[in-house]
Amino acid sequence: xxxxxxxxxxxxxxxxxxxxxxxxxxxTGVWLKEKQARRHNKMHLRRAYGKSCNGFxxxxxxxxxxxxxxxxxxxxxxxxxxFPTDFNLAKSPxxxxxxxxxxxxxxxxxxxxxxYVGISSVxxxxxxxxxxxxxLVKPMLLFADTPLRGNDQYTERLFRPDTAxxxxxxxxxxxxxxxxxxxxxxxxxxxxRNDVGGKTGTLTGRSPQxxxxxxxxxxxxxxxxxxxxxxxxxxTDLWYIKGPNLAAEALWKYKDIKRQRTLAxxxxxx
Numbered sequence: 361x362x363x364x365x366x367x368x369x370x371x372x373x374x375x376x377x378x379x380x381x382x383x384x385x386x387x388t389g390v391w392l393k394e395k396q397a398r399r400h401n402k403m404h405l406r407r408a409y410g411k412s413c414n415g416f417x418x419x420x421x422x423x424x425x426x427x428x429x430x431x432x433x434x435x436x437x438x439x440x441x442x443f444p445t446d447f448n449l450a451k452s453p454x455x456x457x458x459x460x461x462x463x464x465x466x467x468x469x470x471x472x473x474x475x476y477v478g479i480s481s482v483x484x485x486x487x488x489x490x491x492x493x494x495x496l497v498k499p500m501l502l503f504a505d506t507p508l509r510g511n512d513q514y515t516e517r518l519f520r521p522d523t524a525x526x527x528x529x530x531x532x533x534x535x536x537x538x539x540x541x542x543x544x545x546x547x548x549x550x551x552x553r554n555d556v557g558g559k560t561g562t563l564t565g566r567s568p569q570x571x572x573x574x575x576x577x578x579x580x581x582x583x584x585x586x587x588x589x590x591x592x593x594x595x596t597d598l599w600y601i602k603g604p605n606l607a608a609e610a611l612w613k614y615k616d617i618k619r620q621r622t623l624a625x626x627x628x629x630x
Contacts, residue, residue: 361409361527361530362436362518362519362523362527363425363429364420364424365519365522365523365527366433366523367425367429368424368425370405371404372406373406374405375404376404376416377394377396377401377402379393379415380415382403382411382412382413382416384414385415389464391415391418391419391468392419392423405420405530406530409533410530410532410536410537410538410539412538412560418471418472421468421470421471421472422467425471427457427459427462427470430467430470430471431456434454434456436518437487438451438452438483439451439452439453443486443497443500444497446500446502446503447502449500450480452477452478452479452480452483453477455475455477457475473561473563481576481591482500485500485576485587485588487576488577488589490518492524492578492587493524494517494521494524495517495519495521495524496518497516528581528584529581530557531558532554532581534577535556536554538560539560540577540604540607542604543575543608544608549608549609549611551612552611555579555581556577556578556579556608556611557578558576558578558588559576559577560574560575560603561603562574565593568593568595570593570594572591572592572593573594573602574591574603575603575606576588576589576607577607579611579615588610590604
């Protein structure tokens with residue numbers, strides 16, 4: 361999505377034909393069809409982001425970006441390269457298809473996140489932090505007194521500020537009608553649904569073993585104050601909580617604590 365905005369200047373609300381559904385990037389290449397589509401065979405970037413539509417991102421990567429650009433942006437976002445921290449953190453691995461043997465199918469699957477690729481919750485939070493800071497790289501710190509290089513003047517950018525703005529603009533699609541909407545539909549967390557945006561993921565983890573759901577996002581979207589990354593692993597046949605539920609609880613807690621501090625400050629002033 362960042363590459364599509366930064367290099368392709370993609371309109372997030374422009375519909376494109378899409379066949380084969382969102383869940384898979386089929387070997388038949390049906391997702392590459394360009395013939396005129398009916399209403400149910402159309403997709404645009406905003407909706408694809410909110411619905412985690414793999415076929416759409418595969419098509420954009422093959423038709424408009426290419427293997428080299430996707431790999432470059434993956435490295436910008438910390439895969440293989442890492443990012444600054446004040447604690448030991450393994451670099452997230454990724455294996456790109458060989459340019460010599462790559463096909464539309466392998467490049468499409470790679471761009472959609474399939475294949476050998478790993479991510480940690482810290483990495484997901486760092487990416488959201490970079491987007492919230494207009495593309496600026498900042499360290500992930502556990503300790504407030506960690507000495508920082510250059511007097512904390514980090515000037516490296518992953519992408520342009522307007523690319524960050526456009527990414528934030530489409531993140532609400534995940535919460536308001538996309539793959540995380542269930543976590544913000546009822547109760548107290550519904551009150552923050554218009555302030556939160558992010559991205560979900562479903563993958564298979566190895567340590568611990570099991571089906572994994574996650575959510576990484578920020579709040580409020582108009583002027584981000586906090587980022588969150590939450591992971592939940594399915595260890596049984598029943599879901600107790602999913603990643604978006606866990607993130608919603610954390611974000612609600614942040615807002616509630618902030619509200620209580622504001623009230624306490626008013627009382628002390630009075």
